[in-house]
Amino acid sequence: MVVQAVTIFHHEEQRKSSCSDPAPSSWDPADDLRCITTTFQYLQTSGWYWGPISASKAREALLTKSEGTFLVRDSSHPQYMLALSVKTRCGPTSVRIEYSKGCFWLDSVSPGLPQLQSFPDVLSLIQHYTSSGHAAQDQTSSDIHPQMEPDPSQHAAKDRGVPLKLKHPLHKLEVFPSLQHLTRLTINRHTNCPNQLPLPKPLLFYLQDYPFSI
Structure with missing residues (x-):
């Protein structure tokens, strides 16, 4: 319960501040640990974090899926x-x-856009680009031209600037979400203030443990 409380507090505090602001010069490495731990807790709960699979395995899993299907995995590059x-x-x-001092963003090669918008955790990043509510803002999913991670099984393309559309996460079969988690996602899709719902505190805490709709 202590770990959950720290996770919720950290997430709420991060969401109040903008990652576009420069990090303070006195950044504490312990904050990195809290931020990264929170992100991996969210990813483990999501069901679409595939862990240490290669780019080739990810390609194989996505090959027959519809455009916009996605998953998150460990990077094969030692610096990411x-x-x-x-x-x-x-x-x-x-x-x-990319990650630096409490902020995550996609590695971009868009001309005139050295860095895409950053977020306090990976789930917030993914939800931003899957949400139609951001379509009219400065950078939509269809406008992203990120730096692609090379796949050794594929020939290098001359232009890796392929627009992305994020629509549906691809869940691992062995960790397919429970009925409780699916209910939580549905509630999160229909309210921006789940903490104000007339629910028992244990259920409110459960909603706060994963404040996302994907």
Whole structure:
């Protein structure tokens, strides 16, 4: 219960501040640990974090899926923690997820856009680009031209700037979400203030443990 309380507090505090603001010069490495721990707790709960699979295995899993199907996995590059693998109109591809001082963002090669919008955790990043509510803002999922993570099984493309559309997560069969989690997702999709619902405190805590709709 202590771990859950720390996770919720950290997430709420991070969401109040913008990752677009420069991190303070006195950044505490312990904050990195809290931020990364929170992100991996969310990912483990999501059901679409595939862990240490290769880009080739991710491509194989996504090959027959519809455009916009995605998963998150460990990056094969030693300088990155995570990668986003997604089925695009040109086939499956992977994008590295950058991290620095409490902020996550997609590795982008868009001209004139050195860094895409950053977020306090990977789930917030993914939800931003899957949410139609952000379509009219500065950077939509269809406008992303990120730096693709190379797949050794594929020939290098001349232009890796493939627009991404994130629509549906691909769950691992062995960790398919429970009925309770699916209910939580449905509630989160229909309210922005689940803590104000007339529910018992244990249920409110359960909703707060995963405040996302994907």
